[in-house]
């Protein structure tokens with residue numbers, strides 16, 4: 084039942100993705116069945132005519148009908164083949180798009196949860212490596228074709244004897260029962276190998292990724308990884324050995340039943356030619372037709388079994404895909420208020436939060452207010468909860484309790500796009516993409532080199548660099564797709580990320596460790612111009628470089644997920660026993676900052 088439900092939802096996704104392809108598949112299945120049936124029925128009349136009246140005109144008509152119908156079937160088959168290949172490629176492409184869209188829109192919390200990250204990997208693996216989509220479609224259409232063929236053959240055989248048909252139906256029932264009990268075992272088997280498969284996929288995946296390669300080489304971990312892959316591969320092979328042994332036995336039993344079924348059918352048809360004990364004698368033409376029907380019946384039921392097994396196996400492979408695409412999307416939690424262009428206030432009211440699957444509160448009963456236009460620095464030790472606080476403000480996670488208000492409204496009352504449009508964030512792990520420098524800053528493919536972008540380039544200290552590039556702002560970032568692409572240093576990339584955030588011109592700008600990769604001169608320059616850079620915007624700033632706090636109106640001090648202080652730099656420096664004083668003075672010694 085569970086399998087049928089899964090198949091139904093897979094088919095409904097496929098139907099939505101490409102209805103024309105599904106229709107084409109069904110038409111193809113019908114045509115294939117029709118070809119088999121026509122080639123069983125027409126020869127009967129030709130043979131009877133040959134052995135009976137021998138009317139030349141009739142013989143010509145029947146002979147031509149057989150040849151012509153086969154030519155037509157062949158022609159249609161060739162046309163369909165091409166259309167089906169194109170349709171299949173298109174459907175696969177659409178399914179990949181569905182997956183990519185899902186990853187881009189799924190509630191963000193899933194993308195930081197190891198279970199769902201693994202699910203995503205397995206879903207992508209099933210589509211790309213196991214050809215699950217292609218095989219399941221083949222499996223389902225062939226199953227439909229086999230069922231239509233079997234029904235047509237049963238109708239032909241019914242004209243010979245209903246007892247024979249009942250017998251054949253019973254054998255089919257027996258075969259399907261054998262396969263359905265195997266399908267249950269198959270489901271349990273694939274569930275049971277998930278843990279090994281995940282481990283195998285993880286270690287194998289490390290070998291394919293480029294990012295881990297530096298560490299793998301420097302710490303000589305290649306051998307260790309290969310060993311793990313070999314171990315898990317062996318475990319998997321052992322499990323599959325058991326599975327295929329059992330499958331072999333089932334297929335053997337299935338074939339025995341099929342041979343028995345065919346022998347009885349042939350025997351019965353033969354008896355009807357030589358004796359009238361079981362019914363009236365039949366002609367040689369009818370004999371050929373019924374024998375052909377019996378042969379095809381036996382072959383088709385064998386194929387039906389194989390196709391059902393293939394379909395269920397592929398359904399198992401597609402499980403992660405089906406589970407992943409049914410996850411809720413971020414926009415589903417959205418209100419419909421339009422966010423204003425100006426930030427008047429931000430309030431955290433008794434906000435507590437723990438990451439999904441964790442018992443530990445990362446933020447506990449956090450309350451503070453930010454006035455519009457204020458520059459706030461959030462300071463705290465590693466793991467204090469600073470970035471998490473920003474993630475909540477950006478609606479990447481929802482608080483477990485408490486509320487966050489912007490301009491007096493709960494942030495979830497705002498329409499998702501409208502709210503996100505008013506926030507520009509540079510995260511610690513920001514990403515630039517293989518677009519041109521200009522496109523990376525403007526996030527717009529059709530951008531024009533305008534004054535705004537040129538001013539920003541100058542303000543973040545990138546003018547000289549951009550001027551030195553032969554293609555300036557049109558230089559492609561990275562060499563992934565073009566040898567002429569440019570590779571920027573960590574600091575230069577960070578400046579582009581800062582320019583991108585500023586270009587968005589959002590009233591709230593959040594910078595999480597925005598200068599960590601900058602050299603001291605560039606950092607000092609950014610700080611110096613910081614207020615000019617962010618202009619009248621409300622700005623939240625997280626940095627371990629304490630000197631940045633001096634430029635801010637207030638400093639929010641977080642310790643172990645709680646607010647321990649919220650005041651100006653000058654006032655906090657009065658509290659000589661506070662964490663802020665300790666952090667500032669310790670760094671000041673190293674950086675020779677003024678302890679004011």
Ligand SMILES: Nc1ncnc2c1ncn2[C@@H]1O[C@H](COP(=O)(O)OP(=O)(O)OP(=O)(O)O)[C@@H](O)[C@H]1O
Nearest residue numbers: 195438441445463464465466467468469470471472
């Ligand atoms: N996706 C996650 N799932 C589970 N726990 C997480 C996740 N992200 C962060 N944490 C945990 O939450 C705590 C706070 O992390 P957060 O990144 O907010 O700290 P931070 O103050 O920004 O630290 P840092 O200064 O090192 O950047 C840490 O203990 C961290 O291990």
